[in-house]
Amino acid sequence: MLDSWRRLRRDPDFHAGAREMAGIALGIGxxxxxxxxxxxxxxxxxxxxxxxxxxxxxxxxxxxxxxxIAAGAPIWVVWATAACVNLRFVIFSAGWRPYFAHLPRRQRLLMGYVSGDLNYVCFMRRYPEPVPAPGQLAYYWGGVAVNWCAWQAMSILGIVLADQVPTEWGLGFAGTLALLGLTGSLLTDRATWIAAAVAACAAVAAYALPLRLNIVVAIAAAVAVGIVLDHWKPAQRPGAA
Incomplete structure (x- = not known):
């Protein structure tokens, strides 16, 4: 395995993936x-x-x-919320499937663990055709290696130094801004903009629900709208011709 990793690190596509992700690593960190x-x-x-x-x-x-967790919510609420928030990775996995379905399951599980939103965006931008091709795996690992290291290094630094950070610095607001920046990078077409708008409206409308369940409502609304739009667009093509 170490020999495979050494060969991968020497691959030009690995360095290409790492370079592209390096420009985003500061925000991720x-x-x-x-x-x-x-x-x-x-x-x-x-x-x-x-x-x-x-x-x-x-x-x-x-x-x-x-x-x-801080509010003492039931564990099923915590799990359900986390699962709903991460539903987008089901879509990412489906997008990556044509490229990596031929790989062993153990390798694909590891790739799923280290994958990130912006890795998906960069990969699809570089390889828009959903067919396996040389260099894809090396490019993928170059990007996720930088992404994972940037995240973990800074996350661990924040954990270790958390007691030295005054609460009044408003880090919760900074986290919200970071999430907004990530969301903005994923709004690439009309359908995603509509789904995001519906999710925002649903989150505000259901704000009074306990245990932050408005987040679950917003995600469910966005997924429902996305499914409707996905089925609606093909139905319009014959009539438009």
């Missing part, structure tokens, strides 16, 4: 720092926060689950 501090400030403590950042590796799910 800032988000990781905010999340690391937020975990400790929510009462998890350093050991549990380290365990969470290394095993969960999903900033949006972590930030969504933290207030529920």
């Amino acid at each position: 800032a988000w990781g720092l905010v999340t690391g501090v937020a975990m400790v400030k929510s009462g998890l403590g350093v050991p549990l926060s380290l365990l969470m950042t290394l095993t969960v590796f999903a900033g949006s799910a972590q930030l969504s689950a933290l207030p529920l």
Whole structure:
């Protein structure tokens, strides 16, 4: 396995993936720092926060689950919220399937763990044709290696230094800004803009629900709208011709 990793690191496509992700790594690291501090400030403590950042590796799910954990919400609510927030990775996995379905399952599971939103965006921009091709795997690993290291390094730094960070710095607001920046990068067409608008309206309308369940409502509304739009567009093509 070490020999395979050494060969991969020498691949020009690996370096191409790493270079493209390096330009985004500063923002990813800032988000990781905010999340690391937020975990400790929510009462998890350093050991549990380290365990969470290394095993969960999903900033949006972590930030969504933290207030529920702090409020003593039932575990099923925490799990359901995290699962709903991460539903987008089902879409990412379906998008990556034509490229990597031929790989062993163990390798695909590892690739799923280290994948990130912006890795998907960069990969699809470079390889728009959904067919396996030389260099794709190396490019993928170059991008996710930089993404994972940037996130974990800064998240762990935030966890270790959390007690030195004053609460009045407003890190929760900084985390919200980081999530908004990520969301903006994923709004690439009319359908995603409509789904995002519906999710925002649903979240505000259901704000009074307990245990932050308005987040679940917003995600369900966005997914429903996305499904409707996905089925509606093909139906319009024959009539438009």
